[in-house]
Amino acid sequence: MLCQRTMKVLITSPSLDENENISGISTMISGVIARGDDEFVHFKAGRKDGEKLGLGWLISQAKLPSAFRGAIDTARPDVIHINTALEPKAIVRDAMLARYAKKYPLVVHVHGGQFAVDEKLPWWMEKAANYLLGAASRIIVLSDGDAESLSRWAPARKFSVLPNAIDTEAFPDADRPWGKKSIVFIGRLHEPKGLSEIVESCRLLKEQGFKFNFVCYGVGPDKEEFLRRMIEIMGDEFHYGGVVSGAEKVKALSTADIFLLPSRFEGLSLALLEAMAAGCVPVVSARGSMPRVVVDGRNGFLIEPGDITQIVGRLKFLLSEGETGWNEYRSNARETVRTEFDIKNYVAKLKDIYAKTLSSK
Structure with a gap:
């Protein structure tokens, strides 16, 4: 009808x-x-x-x-x-x-x-x-x-x-140079988004010698504490970009590699769809409707909320993955959103x- x-x-x-x-x-x-x-x-x-x-x-x-x-x-x-x-x-x-x-x-x-x-x-x-x-x-x-x-x-x-x-046409294919990976978080900076899990996962990865950048966009009630803890762990490999929208958001996602959202509660994150359309590989909670989008191991990875061991494991896998694997994950992520969302x-x-x-x- x-x-x-x-x-x-x-x-x-x-x-x-x-x-x-x-x-x-x-x-x-x-x-x-x-x-x-x-x-x-x-x-x-x-x-x-x-x-x-x-x-x-x-x-x-x-x-x-x-x-x-x-x-x-x-x-x-x-x-x-x-x-x-x-x-x-x-x-x-x-x-x-x-x-x-x-x-x-x-x-x-x-x-x-x-x-x-x-x-x-x-x-x-x-x-x-x-x-x-x-x-x-x-x-x-x-x-x-x-x-x-x-x-x-x-x-x-x-x-x-x-x-x-989302408007998938706003996210054209972007060529990323092969090299050091960047993890991005876009969303409200409050604890139910899994902020403590992000901090602890980054701490463990750094202790194990993994090299990566972390970029964060958003505001919220827990912003100051989250930024303080991330700067303490990541130093100059951490960047906070405030509120981002429009062309700036497209650029931010098109230069990132991994979209991290370990929420304890979630519906269907628009930032997830935008990140996948831009070619980011998602690591997100198996909560709400996100498993409707992310097929574990095909176009991204699902984790259980609060499971830091699982988050670290998925991130270690991606940070160690070769270029062929990365290209496949990116392509699958883009295709999922463009055809279905x-x-x-x-x-x-x-x-x-x-x-x-x-x-x-």
Whole structure:
């Protein structure tokens, strides 16, 4: 079913300004708004990076539901699209927003989160999640596994699987000179991304005599401590590049070799897709929907969260690999993303989901 009608969609996400927020959700929504032919009205819901959980934040959250109701009354959308992650604050916030959206065709888009897979919630959070997903006309998830896990809150007929996607044309093939390898991390600098595991893995590799550079991009609550520890271990082989986007991000990934993301919780990292499109070989956690992208030993490597021995083993293998092996991994990584995770296909599928949601309400 391909919908030709132009719809008005009220869509929520954190700030779309990458200087305020490093968020995979925001990046996806920016891409959809830029490429879609529907009329999108953006409603900002979510913290800025570095925003304190103080009185000001509490007041802003208390005002959010009424502001959302006002946005609905002003926009009078055909469809409302709430982007969420199954994390404590997001669940409660978006359940409150869903209260005002229930008279409209409502899409709830779950981008992973701590409680997306096999995690028991406190009773009050369970109640909020049940209300949020119960209010949805349709629920978008990143993988079949997510749909199965969340079926405890909603019937199977409500789910649509739509993996994240990127503009693959923004990442042309880049020739890398053969030599010293560079490991890159791009993302939010907070501990659930596996920051301590990164530090310890680098320490062990350096102790064993491996030579490599480590480049880091991002901001977050644990930035200063992470940078201090990495500089202590890596010295001038460590570089912090702040927030990176657009052409600068393409350049950063096109000059790196290994993308490292040992997250404890993850949905489907856009940075992973971008890194693979640029020819980086990923070493990432077997969490969320990342195993849907990374085939262990073919286009990258999967590790169990918290398993430093496994992380070090995969990195040692890649740092010791020959040029022929590297070329094969790079080629497979690029091909996977270009054929399966391109934004043009994503936008068309999302429009179809909107149409089905509208017709079923």
